């Protein structure tokens with residue numbers, strides 16, 4: 001009898017978890033790319049930048065900086081053209097993080113372990129992607 005009660009409790013617990021998983025609201029957006037990014041032949045520095053970007057930024061900003069719906073914006077976007085977001089703003093973003101202001105994805109935390117030279121290479125990568133996509 002006790003065994004049966006134990007099993008019933010367990011079954012109720014499992015059922016509760018399943019219901020919770022199924023009814024939990026999904027975060028807005030589904031992680032799909034937000035921009036159609038044309039990828040050009042990259043310079044040596046931009047190729048290094050791509051490796052660094054893939055390691056430290058792409059989890060949020062997506063492959064080829066195309067953004068991810070619900071996670072983080074595309075950096076290949078007119079908002080991030082050099083005259084609006086200078087190279088310095090990229091260095092500051094990585095060092096200090098970014099308070100959400102252009103989008104509603106929340107704040108970007110500072111990114112640890114990415115040095116100045118790394119950011120310079122990442123910027124080269126982003127700028128080459130931007131130029132290939134008509135953002136100058």
Ligand code: HEC
Nearest residue numbers: 056057060072089090093098100101102103105106108111
């Ligand atoms: C944890 C997720 C996350 C990671 C990792 C991340 N970012 Fe971001 N980033 C964001 C979000 C979200 C925003 C948009 C903030 C807003 O609303 O303007 C953003 C904004 C930016 C901006 C715009 C800054 C500004 O002044 O508006 C730059 C540049 C940037 N990210 C570069 C990078 C680079 C380079 C890396 C990797 C070294 C990186 N991000 C890693 C989430 C992330």
